[in-house]
Amino acid sequence: MDENRSTALDRMLQAAELEFSEKGFNGASMKALSTRANVSQSLLHYHFASKVKLYEAVIRNRSRLINDDRIERLEIIDLSQDNALHAVIKALFLPALGPLGGGRAYARIFADLIAGHERDKALVHECYDPTAQRFVDAISKALGGTSRTVAAQIYQFSLGVLASVISRDGRAERLGGEHAVPMEDSVLLEQLARFVVGGAHAIARPNTC
Amino acid sequence: MDENRSTALDRMLQAAELEFSEKGFNGASMKALSTRANVSQSLLHYHFASKVKLYEAVIRNRSRLINDDRIERLEIIDLSQDNALHAVIKALFLPALGPLGGGRAYARIFADLIAGHERDKALVHECYDPTAQRFVDAISKALGGTSRTVAAQIYQFSLGVLASVISRDGRAERLGGEHAVPMEDSVLLEQLARFVVGGAHAIARPNTC
DNA sequence: TTCAATTGACTGATCGATCAGTCAAGATAG
DNA sequence: CTATCTTGACTGATCGATCAGTCAATTGAA
Numbered sequence: 001m002d003e004n005r006s007t008a009l010d011r012m013l014q015a016a017e018l019e020f021s022e023k024g025f026n027g028a029s030m031k032a033l034s035t036r037a038n039v040s041q042s043l044l045h046y047h048f049a050s051k052v053k054l055y056e057a058v059i060r061n062r063s064r065l066i067n068d069d070r071i072e073r074l075e076i077i078d079l080s081q082d083n084a085l086h087a088v089i090k091a092l093f094l095p096a097l098g099p100l101g102g103g104r105a106y107a108r109i110f111a112d113l114i115a116g117h118e119r120d121k122a123l124v125h126e127c128y129d130p131t132a133q134r135f136v137d138a139i140s141k142a143l144g145g146t147s148r149t150v151a152a153q154i155y156q157f158s159l160g161v162l163a164s165v166i167s168r169d170g171r172a173e174r175l176g177g178e179h180a181v182p183m184e185d186s187v188l189l190e191q192l193a194r195f196v197v198g199g200a201h202a203i204a205r206p207n208t209c
Numbered sequence: 210m211d212e213n214r215s216t217a218l219d220r221m222l223q224a225a226e227l228e229f230s231e232k233g234f235n236g237a238s239m240k241a242l243s244t245r246a247n248v249s250q251s252l253l254h255y256h257f258a259s260k261v262k263l264y265e266a267v268i269r270n271r272s273r274l275i276n277d278d279r280i281e282r283l284e285i286i287d288l289s290q291d292n293a294l295h296a297v298i299k300a301l302f303l304p305a306l307g308p309l310g311g312g313r314a315y316a317r318i319f320a321d322l323i324a325g326h327e328r329d330k331a332l333v334h335e336c337y338d339p340t341a342q343r344f345v346d347a348i349s350k351a352l353g354g355t356s357r358t359v360a361a362q363i364y365q366f367s368l369g370v371l372a373s374v375i376s377r378d379g380r381a382e383r384l385g386g387e388h389a390v391p392m393e394d395s396v397l398l399e400q401l402a403r404f405v406v407g408g409a410h411a412i413a414r415p416n417t418c
Numbered sequence: 419t420t421c422a423a424t425t426g427a428c429t430g431a432t433c434g435a436t437c438a439g440t441c442a443a444g445a446t447a448g
Numbered sequence: 449c450t451a452t453c454t455t456g457a458c459t460g461a462t463c464g465a466t467c468a469g470t471c472a473a474t475t476g477a478a
Contacts, residue, residue, distance in 0.1 A: 008453085008454085022327075023235070024233060024235055024326075025236075026232070026233060026235035026236040027234075027235040029436075029437070029438085030437080030438060030439085031436080031437080031438090039454080039455090040454065040455050040456070041438090041439085041455095041456095042439090042440080042441090042454075042455065042456080043453080043454060043455075045438085045439060045440080046453075046454075047453095050438080050439080051438065051439090108324055108325075108326070111320075111323070111324035111325075112324065114320070114372070114373060115317055115320035115321065115324065115372070115376055116317075116320075116376045116377075116378040116380070117233075117317070118231075121378065124380070129383075129384070132384050133384060136384050136385070147385075148384075148385050148386050149385040151385070152381045152382070152384040152385035152386075153381055153385070153400060154404075155381070155384060156373050156374070156380065156381040156384075157370045157373060157374075157401075157404050159373055160369040160370045160371070160372055160373025160374065161366045161369045161370055161373075161408075162369070163323070163324070163369055163372065163373065164323060164365050164366060164368055164369025164370075164372065165365070165366075165369065167324055167325045168325075169325035169330065171325065171333070171365065172361045172362055172364070172365040173361070174338070175338070175341050175342060175345050175357075175361040175364060175365075176345070176356075176357050176358040176360070176361035176362070177357050177361075191362060191412055192366075194408075194411045194412055195363075195366050195408035195409070195411055195412050196408060197408075197411060198407045198408040198409070198410055198411020198412070199370075199403075199404035199405060199406075199407040199408035199411070200404070200407070201407055201411075202403045202404055202406060202407020202408070202410075203400055203403055203404050203407070217427080217428085238462080238463070238464085239463080239464060239465085240462080240463080240464090248428080248429090249428065249429050249430075250429095250430095250464090250465090251428070251429060251430080251465090251466085251467090252427080252428055252429075254464085254465065254466080255426095255427075255428070255429095256427090259464080259465080260464065260465090
């Protein structure tokens with residue numbers, strides 16, 4: 001009962017995600033964070049013990065939402081069909097760009113994880129590697145049996161491209177000049193996927209085309 | 210005379226680049242930084258006035274080295290030749306990956322800049338946009354007159370791919386499994402360029418291939 | 419040549435602010 | 449009552465920044 005009332009725990013996680021996203025781990029303060037969540041600073045420590053643990057909780061929470069969706073989308077793809085890779089890449093990107101991805105909130109945290117800070121290595125290993133392995137497999141198969149080494153390479157590049165887009169700041173529009181009309185999300189995703197697929201083919205089958 | 214003796218100013222800039230790179234802006238402390246440079250903390254403020262100004266000095270310094278090299282390499286490319294785009298992309302990537310790029314030192318700072326923090330927007334605009342414009346132009350021409358909007362898109366994706374590689378942490382090797390032998394720098398650059406060129410063509414000329 | 423005046427580089431001590439984290443006590447519910 | 453939840457008050461450490469002042473080198477006037 002009273003299910004949809006926002007609990008203190010929900011508010012804390014939500015505020016933490018926003019705060020970490022906007023200021024980064026070191027830039028975010030427990031005090032500002034508690035104010036944002038309308039709880040006392042002590043309550044944060046009661047539930048999460050430490051700032052690091054809270055940070056990990058945020059990432060575990062969000063990465064589970066994203067990766068569950070990714071796997072769900074991946075599993076319904078027939079990897080033997082022609083445009084399988086295109087579907088795989090969209091299954092990788094869409095959950096991170098959509099509402100499940102936490103919108104702007106999670107964007108910078110994600111970009112930080114990509115950057116590969118020493119602090120986050122173990123966490124990335126725990127939260128993202130299992131799903132990543134599945135996608136490396138899928139990429140390998142979708143490309144007709146490319147080596148896992150090359151598939152992992154493509155996966156890494158793909159995440160880089162995703163990161164460059166996920167925290168959109170209008171720079172591409174500025175550099176593009178002219179009218180500078182921001183791109184629709186669905187169109188951007190399509191561009192993104194096409195770029196990655198094109199690049200993947202160029203690496204995996206350098207002789208064709 | 211006595212030209213190659215390390216001055217205090219040099220040591221400070223160098224230590225700052227390392228410290229900011231390893232800990233990020235908020236994670237780095239002026240005290241640790243001064244210890245690293247073997248100067249007093251006060252000297253940092255004497256020369257750079259504030260932490261933010263020091264950070265900006267580091268980026269202005271490094272970006273100038275990188276972008277001067279980029280332009281130099283870009284200007285000797287014949288944009289009408291067949292594999293012009295490949296050369297352009299290498300001109301964009303090589304200076305950032307080589308010794309001028311500051312090696313690991315500048316890597317994470319660069320990744321942070323890509324992430325697009327609000328704090329760095331104006332600085333990126335000042336230090337990177339002029340060169341970026343030149344490359345967007347070159348990409349547009351090398352692709353036979355693609356619109357600047359699409360060229361800017363490709364430029365943005367390219368930087369994302371670069372960022373994913375510049376702070377190498379061995380994750381790709383781990384995901385690739387098997388022997389996990391780290392890739393040679395020159396080979397990686399070639400892979401990188403081929404991926405981007407393939408992706409660029411896929412976006413700019415969706416009908417071909 | 420000599421000596422005061424000025425400058426630039428640099429330091430140790432210290433400032434108030436803010437940090438993450440602690441703790442005992444109050445509130446609330448089963 | 450008991451156990452969980454929540455709070456305000458507090459701590460030591462550390463933050464970026466400021467300060468007065470030292471020291472060596474340079475300048476300028478006599």
